[in-house]
Every structure is written in C-alpha cells, then in structure tokens.
Amino acid sequence: MAKIDDTYENENICIKFCGGCPSYPGIKGEMLFCARGKSSSPRQKSGCNCGLCDIWDKYDLTGFYYCIEGEAK
C-alpha cells in the first residue's frame, strides 16, 4: 500500500465521498483522513463511504472509518 498523497487532487476526490458520508465529522478544514489522520472531533460509526472512494482503490487501501480510526497504515 502506497502512502496517500496529501494533494489538492486527492482532496477533491475525497470530498465527493466523505462529504456525503453519515460518519463525516463536518469540521471545517478536515478531510482526507486516510492521509492526515483522524478527525479532531470524530462522530460515531454510522456507515462509511471509504470503500467506494477512488482513493481507496488508487492506493490499495483496506480499512474504513479513517476519520475515526486514523490514517491508513
């Protein structure tokens, strides 16, 4: 698994999936949790869109709820 690039391009991909996710914390400036780590104010698990995200495929991720569990390792 490659390290996720913290780029504007990946942010744009991320927000399409995280933005509509019921577990998305919605804190200003927080996104791309798989690259940057968990939210400062995580919500409880309510379903996760990570597995549908193009970044998940692109970087061969296997986890979910990065906003709660922390960045991909």
Add this chain to the structure above:
Amino acid sequence: MPRDIPVGNDDLLITFDQDYCLRDIYYPCVGKENHTDGHKFRFGVWVDGRFDWVSREWNLSLEYAHESLITHVTAFNENLDISLHCNDMVDYRENVYIKRIFLKNLSDMERDARLFFHHDFHILESPTGDTAYYDPEEKAIIHYKGNRYFLISGIRNGAQGIDRYATGIKEFHGMEGTWKDAEDGRLEGNPISQGSVDSTLSFSVKVASRGERTIYYWICVGDNYAEVSRLNKLLMGHGIEYFIKRTENYWRAWVNKESLNLSPLPEAIVDLYKKSLLILRTNIDSGGAIIAGNDSDVQHFARDTYSYMWPRDGALVAYALDMAGYHGITRGFFDFCQNLISKGKESVGYFLHKYNPDGSLGSSWHPWISNGDNRLPIQEDGTGLVLWALWFHFDKFRDLEFIVKLHDGIIIRCGDFLASYRDAETGLPLPSYDLWEEKWGIHTFTVSAVYAGLKAAENFSNFFGDTKRSRIYRRASEDVKMAMSKYLYSNQHKRFLKTIIPLKTGSFDVDPTIDASIYAPFYFGVFEPDDEMVVNTMNAIKAELWVKTGIGGIARYTGDSYHKVEDDIKKVPGNPWFICTLWLAQWYIAMAKDTEELKDALTILEWVASRALPSGVLAEQVHPATNQPLSVSPLTWSHAAFVATVLEYMNKLEKISVCPTCGGPVHQYRRQLYGKD
C-alpha cells in the same frame, strides 16, 4: 381475528376472516392501500322470508381447492335449510376478484333465494370522499375515489346484472350502512351516495326442490373507469369459467413446477408445503417486496400492521423460495433491495427497520438518539441476511447477468458495511436492535447473520476475483467468529447468550434470558451443528422453552409478553411460535447421520401441520391452551420456515439414504431433466 384463505396476484390481494367476510383489498401493491381499512364486507342469504349473514355460526369450512389459489368454502345453515359451496379467486393476470357460489336448496320445495353482498369500502384507507353509485351501462355498482375504481357485478340466471341494490351513508350520525337494509330481504335502491358510503347488492334466484343454482359475483379493480369497464367486458366476453379455469390451472402448474418427489413425507406435510408456497406467493408484490403479513386486524393490538417488507423476513422467505426453485420471484426481491440501498441513508450499505411495498421507508419505533447520543437505529441482521440469501440464490442458479447488476449496489456496499461496522477492540458488530425489534445490544442472532453476510460477500469476491475484498471480508468474519466464542458464549450458562450490552467501562451487561434465536450460530454457519457450544445451546432451548401444555411448541423466550395469555412461565415460557419450533427441527436435520435421527425433525414438521388452520394458514404464534392462531395470520416467515425445513429434511434424507449396491441416493427428490434417463 386472523386472516384466512388469502387469494391474489402480484397487484391485488383479497383476504377473509374466520366468518368468511372479505376483510382486506390491497391494490395496487400487495400490502399497500388497503381499500377496506379492515372493515367487513358481509355476505348474506335470504330464503323465503328468513335472512342470515354467513358467519362461523354456520357450519363453515374455509379451505383451498387442491393445489391451487382458489378457495373451497362450504357453508351450511340448518335454519335456512340451504348450503353454499363457494370458490373465491383473483385472476392470475387481471385484477379481478371472482366468487362462484353454488347455492343448494336442501328442502323439498321450490324456494326463492336472494344473495346479498355488502361493500364497506374505505378507499385509500379513509371513508372520506368516497362515491358509490349504480352504473346502468355496466350493470354494476361502482365505488371510486381519485384514481381507484372498484366495479362490482355478477351473473344470475345466466345473465349479467344485479337484481337490487342500495347505496348509502355509514359511520355518520349513527348510520350503520346499507347492510342493515338488506336484513328484510329488500334493498331500497338509492342510486348514488357520496362521502362515507357503503353499498349492498343482491341476486335473486329460484331454486328447485333439492336443486342447485350457480351465481357469479366479481369486483374489477383499476385506476380509472376505462380499466374497470374493460375488465367487466373481458369477463363477459370470455365467460367467467374461462378465468376460473385458467387461474386454477396456473397455480396448480406453479406449485408443482419443480415436480419434487416428496413421497417419503406424510401427506399432511406435503400438503402444507404446497399450501405454504401458494400462501407465500399471495404476500409478494410485483415490485419485489416480500411482505411479512397482511392482516389488518393486528393494528388493533399494535397500532400498526405487518404489511411491510422487513429485510430479515424478506431474506428468509427469499431463501426458502430459492430452495424451492422460485428464482423468478426472488430476483424481484433482490432488485427491490438494490433500489433501497441505492439511495438515502441506506447508500452506505445497511437497511433500515422496514419498508412499504412501494419501497418507501416504513414506520418505525427505533429512536435515532438515546441518552443524548446519536444512534443508528438498524437491525443489522437484516443486512447480513439479505447478503446471505443473495449468495445462496447465486450459488444455486448462477445467473451471472442478474447478479452483476447487484454487485456494486448490494454486495460491495453491504459487505463493506458489515466488515467495518464493528468495534475495533472486540471485533464484534456494533450494537443494533435484535430480530424481535425490542432490545438494543449485541445479539447472538445478529452476530451470526453478520457472519453469514460476510461469508457471502467473501464468496462473491472470490467468484469475481476481487482478492482484496475477499481478504477484508474473510478477516472480518474470522474476527466475528472469534469474538462470538469469547463474548457471546457463556460457560456459566452453558449456552450462547441472547444479548450483551456494551458499557462505557468496556465491559458488558449480560441478558441471561434464554431465547430461541440463539439457535442461529449453527444455521448461519458460524459453528458446526455438533459443536459443543451449539449442542449445549440447543439442549437448553429444548429444555427451557418447550411449552408444557397439550399444545407444545417452542416459545420465543422466557417471559415473552407479546400476546401473552398465560402467567405461569414455568409451564408456558411464552406462546409457541412456528418459526422457533422449526428451528429445533432444522438443528435435528443438521445433526442427523441416519434416517432414525431424522425422525425428531419429522415429528416437528407434523406438529406444525397439525397446528395450521384447515386452509394451511400459519399464524405467527398459537394459543398455548387452545391452539387458536395469535398475532398476525398468515405470517410469511412461518410459511418460509416450514418450506425451508421440509427441503432441508429432503436434502438430508437424500444425502444419508444411500443405496448399498450402486451408492446412489435412495430418495432422489429433485426433478430429473426431460430426456434424461
């Protein structure tokens, strides 16, 4: 009062009560828009100045015709000295309900007889704004509101039409309705009424001494006048017998399509197996929804009905239907599920509580917040079981073109949800509501269903070569299995626990109630049926939940208060439920190594057959002292559990009865292909 002898097609469902009153007319979805709102449509007879409404006070028998969705009802009235033999049916293609009545005069004199049919429509489930009128062109009474039309007519003395009619006001200023007008044998002929209205019509015939006359009655159902008029003309054009015959033939062909050889089973079990398939069919909508039960009377107990698609119930019914070979129906169900998952909150891969037959979200009592914390109010077993049933479907039929359409929608989304909606520490699924929709926590049944769903997702991933997801799902299922042994099996109780509730301290509250649903670990493949944990669990269920009355059966759990009728929980831990009793049979079957060991399962199948209504209808539960049906009736889950158990029995019999000479099965029950020796 339970419902009996339902008849229907994909869009129209008619049910009766035990007085043989028509009670529910569902259209255009099976289970949605009950245009009677549960009110009685009375059916009466006047003979030579005496009148009576047909009821259980008559010598009444409600059954189906052999292997078909046509009723076979007989009613005898000693005072009137007449008997009726009736057949009710809904055409298998057109939305027409037909009743054929053979009226027999049992006296030695010629007699004047009149049949009365009363219609207490509440179109769109409300009495407001209905119209009932006599339409001379159609020779029919028509009830309508908005885009719902019901045209009622018939044939007597060989000609279409009705002899007398009345329309009138009901449920307003103390007015009871036109049915009261019928009791003097005459209808006063008011040609139109609007508002809260009903109607009654009558047919008059002369019946010779010891003679018999045939009367036909029908209700055409549609969205507009043109449609019901078309149906009325269609009936007259082809003749009523054409529709009766084709429907009778269709259902007979439908129920026998797999030509199973069930001869090793007692006749009562084979009979109930076929009736169960037919009754299940009446509860499935053309849009794919498998409805839990259509019995509007249950709302008087629970303020709501069972006319919903619960993902759990639907999945278990789909599983049974797939076992029985009805993949054409179950595809509709899986498509229905895919539509649910493709939108709204469900798009992250779970199903909510229950759904209306049209796919809209059903009513719910599960809160989205508890003690200030947000809560996802799901019953997670429903999600797991839909995936489990879908894999069974695909594994059996290998309909790749069908399944590929569901891959991203159901398989990936639900698989990901099940794999990830877990506690990072314990590996257990996060809490949700239990299968009985009562308790919040982590339940043995739910966790077993999650495991089954994950294994199904893994199987699909393997099939499609998705090694990454296969690994994710396999790891998740292994974690779940390990966590089940660790947290849900109790060495102290020597069985699985019904529920554990996580505490903020990191430990769990244990619910020690013994509950029949803890059978699930073997049925959904988490542990082998002869695993010590499973054996201990099933023995505990048998010992503690068997109802110790002459009725017997397995209760749901100790102290079950739902429709409770007996306080002595030692004797009656709860009312016997058909599904819970059949779960024990399923374990006997899974354990059996020879035909002798299968006998315990057969005893339970016979028990179920003996507790069904004469029509074959299975309620949810029965009275522990009287065997009267309790709660909703019919319950599709009860019928599905019976179908699945019969086929599991036959599968096992085929497997363990091997010919010592050729090594082939002694009892091969599945159909041999045409042209194959």
